[in-house]
Amino acid sequence: MTESHRIGGIAAPLNIANLDTDQIMPKQFLRGIDKKGLDKGLLWDLRFDREGHIRHDFVLNRPEFANTRVLIAGPNFGCGSSREHAVWGLQQFGIQAVIASSFGEIFYSNAMNNALLAVILPQDDVSRLLDEAHRNSTPLNIEIDVISMEVRSPGMTRPFTLAKRHRRMFLEGLDMIGASLAHKANIAAFAQHHWSRQPWVRDIARLTKHRIDNH
Amino acid sequence: MYPQTLYRKLVASHTVVELDEQNVLLFCDLHLMNEYTSPQAFAGLHEQEREVAMPGQNVATVSHIIPTHPIAQRIIQDPASALQASNLKRNCERHDIPLFDTNDVLQGIEHIIAPEHGMIRPGMVVICGDSHTTTYGALGALGFGIGTSEVEHVLATQTLVYRLAEDMRIRVDGRLPPGVTSKDLILMIISRIGAQGARGYVVEFCGSAIDDLSIEARFTLCNMAVEAGARGALIAPDQKAVDYVFARVADMDTEQRRQALSYWATLRSDEGAEFEVEHRFDAADVAPYVTWGTSPDQAIPVTGKVPAATGPQRSSIEKALNYTGLAADMPLEGLAVQHVFIGSCTNARIEDLREVAAVAKGRRVAPGVRAMVVPGSGAVRTQAESEGIAQVLIDAGFEWRKPGCSMCLAMNDDVLASGQRCASSTNRNFEGRQGRGAITHLMSPAMAAAAAVTGHITDVRKLGGPND
Numbered sequence: 001m002t003e004s005h006r007i008g009g010i011a012a013p014l015n016i017a018n019l020d021t022d023q024i025m026p027k028q029f030l031r032g033i034d035k036k037g038l039d040k041g042l043l044w045d046l047r048f049d050r051e052g053h054i055r056h057d058f059v060l061n062r063p064e065f066a067n068t069r070v071l072i073a074g075p076n077f078g079c080g081s082s083r084e085h086a087v088w089g090l091q092q093f094g095i096q097a098v099i100a101s102s103f104g105e106i107f108y109s110n111a112m113n114n115a116l117l118a119v120i121l122p123q124d125d126v127s128r129l130l131d132e133a134h135r136n137s138t139p140l141n142i143e144i145d146v147i148s149m150e151v152r153s154p155g156m157t158r159p160f161t162l163a164k165r166h167r168r169m170f171l172e173g174l175d176m177i178g179a180s181l182a183h184k185a186n187i188a189a190f191a192q193h194h195w196s197r198q199p200w201v202r203d204i205a206r207l208t209k210h211r212i213d214n215h
Numbered sequence: 216m217y218p219q220t221l222y223r224k225l226v227a228s229h230t231v232v233e234l235d236e237q238n239v240l241l242f243c244d245l246h247l248m249n250e251y252t253s254p255q256a257f258a259g260l261h262e263q264e265r266e267v268a269m270p271g272q273n274v275a276t277v278s279h280i281i282p283t284h285p286i287a288q289r290i291i292q293d294p295a296s297a298l299q300a301s302n303l304k305r306n307c308e309r310h311d312i313p314l315f316d317t318n319d320v321l322q323g324i325e326h327i328i329a330p331e332h333g334m335i336r337p338g339m340v341v342i343c344g345d346s347h348t349t350t351y352g353a354l355g356a357l358g359f360g361i362g363t364s365e366v367e368h369v370l371a372t373q374t375l376v377y378r379l380a381e382d383m384r385i386r387v388d389g390r391l392p393p394g395v396t397s398k399d400l401i402l403m404i405i406s407r408i409g410a411q412g413a414r415g416y417v418v419e420f421c422g423s424a425i426d427d428l429s430i431e432a433r434f435t436l437c438n439m440a441v442e443a444g445a446r447g448a449l450i451a452p453d454q455k456a457v458d459y460v461f462a463r464v465a466d467m468d469t470e471q472r473r474q475a476l477s478y479w480a481t482l483r484s485d486e487g488a489e490f491e492v493e494h495r496f497d498a499a500d501v502a503p504y505v506t507w508g509t510s511p512d513q514a515i516p517v518t519g520k521v522p523a524a525t526g527p528q529r530s531s532i533e534k535a536l537n538y539t540g541l542a543a544d545m546p547l548e549g550l551a552v553q554h555v556f557i558g559s560c561t562n563a564r565i566e567d568l569r570e571v572a573a574v575a576k577g578r579r580v581a582p583g584v585r586a587m588v589v590p591g592s593g594a595v596r597t598q599a600e601s602e603g604i605a606q607v608l609i610d611a612g613f614e615w616r617k618p619g620c621s622m623c624l625a626m627n628d629d630v631l632a633s634g635q636r637c638a639s640s641t642n643r644n645f646e647g648r649q650g651r652g653a654i655t656h657l658m659s660p661a662m663a664a665a666a667a668v669t670g671h672i673t674d675v676r677k678l679g680g681p682n683d
Contacts, residue, residue, distance in 0.1 A: 015530075016534070017528075017530075017531045018410050018411075018510045018531070020510075020643075020645045022624070022643070022645045022646075022647065022648050023645065023646060023647065026647060026651075027624055027625055027626045030251050030279075030626060031251070031280065031293065031295035031296050031299060031626075032254070032295065032299075033254035033255070033258070033298060033299055033302045034254070034255060034258060035255055045646065045647050045651060050633060050651065050652065075411065076410060076411040076414065076444065079410060079411070079444060080346065080643060080645060081345075081346055081624070081643075082252065082344055082345055082346040082360040082361060082362055083251075083252065083362075084252070084255075084362035084363040084364060087362070102411055102414060104414075104444065105414060105415065105444065105446050106346055106360050106361065106362055109361070109362060109365065109378070110362035110363075110364065110365075113362060113364035113365065114364065163237055163238075163378070164235060164237075165234070165235060165237070165238055165376075176364075176368060176376055177263070177265070177367065177368050177371045177372065180240060180368065180371075180372045180374060180376060181265075181371065181372060183231060183232055183240055183372075183374075184372075186231050186232055186240075187231050187240070187242070187268070187372060187373065187374055190231040190242055191242065191269070191373070194228075194229075194242060197478070198338065198475075198478065199471060199474075200336060200464070200466070200467050200471050200475060201244045201245075201272075201336065201339055202271075203271035203272070204244065204245055204271070204272065204334055204336075205245060205246075205271055205272055205273055205274035205312075205313050205334060206270065206271035206311075206313055207271070207466055208274075208313075208332050208333060208334050208466070209274060209313035209314075209315075210313075211465060211466060212321060212332055
């Protein structure tokens, strides 16, 4: 049940603090030149044992969590490496939102740039959602509404905030590069002015490489 | 004018337009790329039929997937990785972007090669699809890591939609004791403020202990600020920074240098500028630090004991100890290692290798230990060879390898086996980072060298000088 402004479905508890992007998408899955196939690598070491056998006790491997749409995660989710593959992998796996009390900064930007909704709630509320998820014998259903800016579970409703820009990106699928290219003339004028004051940064990469190659 | 922090000055001097109260369109002076976070950005650009806005402000290197075997011509055996390298070359040629290719003698890790050739100058904004871009704060440049969508944005516009950070100041006064490095200092700071202690902030380091650090030591400090969650790290450029840069910028003539000096002198936080958060540390408190867990904030002095799983971090500590095979109250000193890795954008510069050589000289890598030294760049490797460092290391039984990111993240073929314990000069001790089931102990290069020659985690201060 997902409309453009509403994400809803099964929420899986994944209460691990500082779950870094190395764990979300391990190195062996970073060798592509496209974005394909990353669902396979998602949380690999948690989902599979060393022999590659499925870990049946891991939440996302349990049959009732097969259609998980939301993760309820620990603090500082997605810290570490800048690899956007972590976000692509979550989405390809079917995850549409992650709820946590905080996110790694680069992960947060990457998530927003791909319309993976990163919802920040106070840790107390995240803990309550985790409790709720653990208490029930059936998976918890969570709905997140980006118009009313609310997270709803059977047991609670909580407001969350999102920067105006991120909300628009999520709702309208803003082409950020296109929007920035509308400032093309401003950028060119800025660069000319910038380089008139700091001529030593103009063409810095090309000039440096040229200089050292000819040395 | 109200007093401004150095961070605000750098943002203001690169703001093309203010987009809203939280975001600006930020001009980027230099964009560094590697083979694994850029391909999808180029693909997106091509799909939209967009051009690279300013190719001369971009540079690329093959760093993460490159093998480091000490052979003359390097060949990337893994077909997927080889394709990443050839794809990068094709993209750079198509868009006229300079490239440090696989067999370029100056190839290396982006965060080593950019400053060593004078591409990082005070006052710049530098970005890269790699989280350790915070390194450049050491020269008073605002550096930070970005994702692949943003790499595409920079390629197309030479700007970023940039969300403003808050200001934090970390003051460190006093003197670092002998045998203690900036790596130990940053590990101590991260252990005190936590893995998200600086999340949302750009951190300015200051104080007499920071003034005393060499530029290379400052790179190490700023490089690892991201492990506390920082969005950037800065040190106001001083005479050391100016000397470092001027020694590497043959393109700048006398007039430009004069102009630059007067501008760079303004790159400091004004008297009375406000920081949302301030921390203070005493350099005299720093000892050689070693991580015991699976997050960079899980570190203690080498003389300390592994903490017990209590308090609010109980479950994290338990999980970490379970992975690293340690127990509460165990000393780290004396813990046997099977592997030593010296390398990475954190600690693979010439000063790091000099410290390693000082420990290795006249000693031998302990039986049962495999010790690898992977210099950060071709230039570092050549210099280490000309200084005799390479020979000292080879004589001591270290592997002297070719440059790359290597076992810091084990994306190439330098991967540890499960259960191997590694003393590592790198930046992340995450689960599986150096190989599934492998255990990483972060420490300074000298400490890693001490572990190599003794076969266990050792307080380098007790080892004494070179064993001539």
